[in-house]
Amino acid sequence: DTAVSQTPKYLVTQMGNDKSIKCEQNLGHDTMYWYKQDSKKFLKIMFSYNNKELIINETVPNRFSPKSPDKAHLNLHINSLELGDSAVYFCASSTGTGDAETQYFGPGTRLLVL
């Protein structure tokens, strides 16, 4: 069974569209994350979320919004897509105990905005 799964794996869309990426974890973790990995391979944290707190990276445009229907899911909704949004988006999860924790990553969603 896949621990952290994401759909879709590939997403090609036009500028200006709105799209969502879904993430699910079956590890029983309390904290989930969204990362963006650009062409230079830097992983940049976008959001971290548990059932208590949403932490937003201030550099993330408000076109990006996380939505969590329950603690096993953290979806990423993107409005008005721009060319610069093209990247690989990784979802991750950790136990959420508040200590230094290992993060487990999903397979990534490769977004290409045309």
Next chain:
Amino acid sequence: GQNIDQPTEMTATEGAIVQINCTYQTSGFNGLFWYQQHAGEAPTFLSYNVLDGLEEKGRFSSFLSRSKGYSYLLLKELQMKDSASYLCAGMDSNYQLIWGAGTKLIIKP
């Protein structure tokens, strides 16, 4: 500011040993992680150091010096499947990971 530095690319020979260095500057420190990322795949956890010294795990070892803001990942008996990017990440006082850009390791026969 917070920063992680590691070499962009390294080349090594199958069966040899390679050391990948990482220097870090974080606001507070809650440990140093190493992840492996094969091309087109997700990062996977390799090691975590929070105390000074060497942690050995099979063919992979990781070292930390907090006073120097320095870590390295040591890979022994290199295999072709070890060709990947190795990401160094420091955890700051808010338990957020600050990531390096990764070191692409190329293994030659």
